[in-house]
Amino acid sequence: MLYQTIDILGTIAFAISGVLVAMEKRLDLFGVLIIAFVTAIGGGTLRDLLIGNTPVGWMQDLTYVTTIFISVVFAIIFVNKLKYLRRSLFLFDTIGIGLYTMVGVEKGLEAELLPIMCVFLGTMTACFGGVTRDILCNEIPVIFRKEIYATACILGGASYFLFSQFPIKDSYAYIAAILVVIIIRLIAVVFGVSLPSIYKKAA
Amino acid sequence: MLYQTIDILGTIAFAISGVLVAMEKRLDLFGVLIIAFVTAIGGGTLRDLLIGNTPVGWMQDLTYVTTIFISVVFAIIFVNKLKYLRRSLFLFDTIGIGLYTMVGVEKGLEAELLPIMCVFLGTMTACFGGVTRDILCNEIPVIFRKEIYATACILGGASYFLFSQFPIKDSYAYIAAILVVIIIRLIAVVFGVSLPSIYKKAA
Amino acid sequence: MLYQTIDILGTIAFAISGVLVAMEKRLDLFGVLIIAFVTAIGGGTLRDLLIGNTPVGWMQDLTYVTTIFISVVFAIIFVNKLKYLRRSLFLFDTIGIGLYTMVGVEKGLEAELLPIMCVFLGTMTACFGGVTRDILCNEIPVIFRKEIYATACILGGASYFLFSQFPIKDSYAYIAAILVVIIIRLIAVVFGVSLPSIYKKAA
Numbered sequence: 001m002l003y004q005t006i007d008i009l010g011t012i013a014f015a016i017s018g019v020l021v022a023m024e025k026r027l028d029l030f031g032v033l034i035i036a037f038v039t040a041i042g043g044g045t046l047r048d049l050l051i052g053n054t055p056v057g058w059m060q061d062l063t064y065v066t067t068i069f070i071s072v073v074f075a076i077i078f079v080n081k082l083k084y085l086r087r088s089l090f091l092f093d094t095i096g097i098g099l100y101t102m103v104g105v106e107k108g109l110e111a112e113l114l115p116i117m118c119v120f121l122g123t124m125t126a127c128f129g130g131v132t133r134d135i136l137c138n139e140i141p142v143i144f145r146k147e148i149y150a151t152a153c154i155l156g157g158a159s160y161f162l163f164s165q166f167p168i169k170d171s172y173a174y175i176a177a178i179l180v181v182i183i184i185r186l187i188a189v190v191f192g193v194s195l196p197s198i199y200k201k202a203a
Numbered sequence: 204m205l206y207q208t209i210d211i212l213g214t215i216a217f218a219i220s221g222v223l224v225a226m227e228k229r230l231d232l233f234g235v236l237i238i239a240f241v242t243a244i245g246g247g248t249l250r251d252l253l254i255g256n257t258p259v260g261w262m263q264d265l266t267y268v269t270t271i272f273i274s275v276v277f278a279i280i281f282v283n284k285l286k287y288l289r290r291s292l293f294l295f296d297t298i299g300i301g302l303y304t305m306v307g308v309e310k311g312l313e314a315e316l317l318p319i320m321c322v323f324l325g326t327m328t329a330c331f332g333g334v335t336r337d338i339l340c341n342e343i344p345v346i347f348r349k350e351i352y353a354t355a356c357i358l359g360g361a362s363y364f365l366f367s368q369f370p371i372k373d374s375y376a377y378i379a380a381i382l383v384v385i386i387i388r389l390i391a392v393v394f395g396v397s398l399p400s401i402y403k404k405a406a
Numbered sequence: 407m408l409y410q411t412i413d414i415l416g417t418i419a420f421a422i423s424g425v426l427v428a429m430e431k432r433l434d435l436f437g438v439l440i441i442a443f444v445t446a447i448g449g450g451t452l453r454d455l456l457i458g459n460t461p462v463g464w465m466q467d468l469t470y471v472t473t474i475f476i477s478v479v480f481a482i483i484f485v486n487k488l489k490y491l492r493r494s495l496f497l498f499d500t501i502g503i504g505l506y507t508m509v510g511v512e513k514g515l516e517a518e519l520l521p522i523m524c525v526f527l528g529t530m531t532a533c534f535g536g537v538t539r540d541i542l543c544n545e546i547p548v549i550f551r552k553e554i555y556a557t558a559c560i561l562g563g564a565s566y567f568l569f570s571q572f573p574i575k576d577s578y579a580y581i582a583a584i585l586v587v588i589i590i591r592l593i594a595v596v597f598g599v600s601l602p603s604i605y606k607k608a609a
Contacts, residue, residue: 023402026402028397028398028400029398030353034346034353049252054252054253054254055253055254055314056253059253060316065320
């Protein structure tokens, strides 16, 4: 129940982030729909393909398609209220990667993969939709920009395996890990934190 | 028998459309072959991966590879007779999306997916090869151009589920749906029909 | 044992080639890691997906991830010793396609595919990682450059089915085919051999 709710919340967040990027690029209605879909289901599709979970999840359950469709209609109607597009986009995208990271980790555990592979799978689930959205909209993929993005997913995903060692309910560890992703990403952007350079500085 | 024939006809149409785009870009022989292959099998490969139909279709049956190879040789030899390249390309591409849409719908039904998912699968089967062809050849993907393209596949695929309610042979409903795709696409291009705008017009 | 060793050697060669391209583009640490991973596992992932070998190989065995990680650390530390970057890159890439072509052919045989499909699978295993590396780093994909690249994989893969007709140990035929790929690629680059043109020369 909790896991399904989180999956749907992530779908909404990513669908809206897709609409915002696509409308900024002034794509037509069909283009906006496509970008919203790809952003919302891209990561989960790659994940399901890699672990052999086919037909892929969103094809077997009308919930995803319906959720995305309603989110798109809602976002298009209210886009003018979302005055600060860039800021809204950032917020929805950040919530999305937090939720999707743990959905991916969960699926990895179900497929009995090693913890490190679960973390990879969570990171791909979280990042791939946004990367595809940015490539299709001709933006530099978020994952390759300076600030910490995928790193937040990796650290958050790993933190779940730490938290789950504690004598707490699994759902608490799960939610704590989601918050770790979101908080690291927020801190990184607010304070402009980036990874250390591997190149020698010019004199 | 009918379904297989249609699959092969679609393969020929898309392979030739791939050769035409690749030769306009003056790729070398190997490049032309690659583009023809990707255009012809790209959509079906994505479809087979999403529904877990592996090894993917064209790997288990020499017919596809042989068909593509013969189509490429034929197209390269007769390319100079196809004086009006752009027009030929449009024709082969339109026939291709009509045929492939219904091949995809058929596979979706075999996998016992919901009708709406079958329509999605048909649209992806029809559009993905051409999108990949255009990206590799550095053209704007057909699917993102103004005119109605994927929309024709969606409407045609959906029409099959309408036609199949009538007391007619399934193969008639199947062929009628193919014609719906082709006719909508033809009308859209000839009359320059496009989707309504979601943006407010500038005063 | 032999096959596994060759798989690991290919992984090392491609991971290092990924680091070299990524550092020439001055990506940050995370970018370098991603490119190294994608280059090393991209081809094998596509291969495993196409034949339905899921969860894909590298997810079920820590060896690959560990090997790539160590190769990346090693390559970053010693990159300044590899003075002639371009030449080193070419060498590692060439060794990589030789090794991966035969890993792909082997997996095709295990999936009981036809010889020609095994050769295709080997070529995709060898080429796809490098193509993705080049696209992500905004270089023209190696496969579309003038010199013979994928053709070397096709000829080498096909040569295995010739060699295996001879009364020799399978492992000899296997290694001979790897050498055929590497030698054809070396000769093609050293002597600037390219495919014959399919276009009429301007007068």
